[in-house]
Amino acid sequence: MSPLTTLSAEQPSCQVEYDAHNQWLRATWRGFINPQHALQSIVSSLGVLSxxxxxxxxxxxxxxxxxxxxxxxxxxxxxxxxxxxxxxCVAHVMQPGGDANVSDLDTNWTRNSGTELQLFESVEEAEDWLRGCHSGCDC
Known part of the structure; x- marks a missing residue:
């Protein structure tokens, strides 16, 4: 995995892509994400998600x-x-320092849809867990 790039607040982005090697979809959020940018990201990602x-x-x-x-x-x-x-299975990597606000996460949709949600502090831990989902975890 490549090292994280330092980004300024002027460079918000959400890149959604299918990782064919690992057979999962990945959304990578960078920068200062405001609600308007998040909504625009939904619209631009609908093709990949569908x-x-x-x-x-x-x-x-x-x-x-x-x-x-x-x-x-x-x-x-x-x-x-x-x-x-x-x-x-959804592996959710928290933003740095975000673990104090875990209770603020909107997790009702995952419970209602039968989705297994796990929270992680590092991308590597999240990737390892998702690989385990391929091997027959309860996801």
Whole structure:
């Protein structure tokens, strides 16, 4: 994995891509993400999200600069917008210092849809867990 790039607040982005090697979808959030940018990211990612059923999802907030940003809310709206089945396993990498706000995460949609959600402090831990989902975890 390449080292994290230092980004300024002027460079917000959300890159959504399918990782064919690992067979999961990955959203990587960078910079200062405001609600308007998150909504624009949903619209620009609908094509990727509505492709074949995705059973594993890596949601990486490790490069978010906001004091707090809940991209799980973005995921809920994204899957609702595509009318596709939510992934069986979601690995959510918290933004640095975000662990103090775990109770603020919007996790109702994962429970209601039968999605297994795990929170991680590092991308590597999240990737390891998702690889375990391929090997038959309860996801």
């Amino acid at each position: 492709n074949p059923v995705v059973t594993l999802f890596l949601n990486d907030n490790s490069q978010v600069l906001n004091p707090w940003f809940d991209s799980l809310t973005w995921l809920r709206y994204a899957w609702d917008s595509t009318h596709t089945t939510p992934p069986a």
